[in-house]
Amino acid sequence: MQYLLTITVDESVPGPQPGDEGFDEAAAAWAGYGKALAAAGVLIEGASLTPSGSATTVRLTLGHSPTVTDGPYVEAKEQLAGYYRIDAPDLDAALDWAGRIPLPFGVVEVRPVALFAADDGTPTPAQS
Numbered sequence: 001m002q003y004l005l006t007i008t009v010d011e012s013v014p015g016p017q018p019g020d021e022g023f024d025e026a027a028a029a030w031a032g033y034g035k036a037l038a039a040a041g042v043l044i045e046g047a048s049l050t051p052s053g054s055a056t057t058v059r060l061t062l063g064h065s066p067t068v069t070d071g072p073y074v075e076a077k078e079q080l081a082g083y084y085r086i087d088a089p090d091l092d093a094a095l096d097w098a099g100r101i102p103l104p105f106g107v108v109e110v111r112p113v114a115l116f117a118a119d120d121g122t123p124t125p126a127q128s
Helices: 023-040 091-099
Strands: 002-010 043-048 056-059 067-070 078-087 107-112 114-116 123-125
Touching: 002 091, 023 043, 078 091, 091 107
Parallel strands: none
Antiparallel strands: 002 078, 002 107, 043 078, 056 067, 114 123
C-alpha cells in the first residue's frame, strides 16, 4: 500500500545552511535516510520544497473564476517542506519509516494514498 509522508516545519526556525556547523551531518542524515528507503525497496518518490514564500496559490470557489495570489494558502506557523511517497506493507511499517526521518523538529503526517478505480471511480487504497 502506498503512503504519503508529508513533512512540515516551522520556517522561522532555520536549519543549518551550507557552511554552518552541523550542515554536513544533517545532509548526510537525509541522504542516508533516502538510501535506506531505496535499499528497502519502499521509496517511490520524494522531494524537498522551496520555502512557502515562493508559493503561488489558486483559490477555487464554486461559481467564480479562480483567484491567483502569491504566497501559501494557509498562514500557519508550520509549512509543508517536503514529502516521501513510499510503498509499505501496512500503516505500522509506514509509521516506522516516518519515525526515522532525520528531522530535528517538525511534524510528519502519514496518509494512505487513494487511487480512483478505473471502472467505477470509487477511491481505493493504492496498491503496489
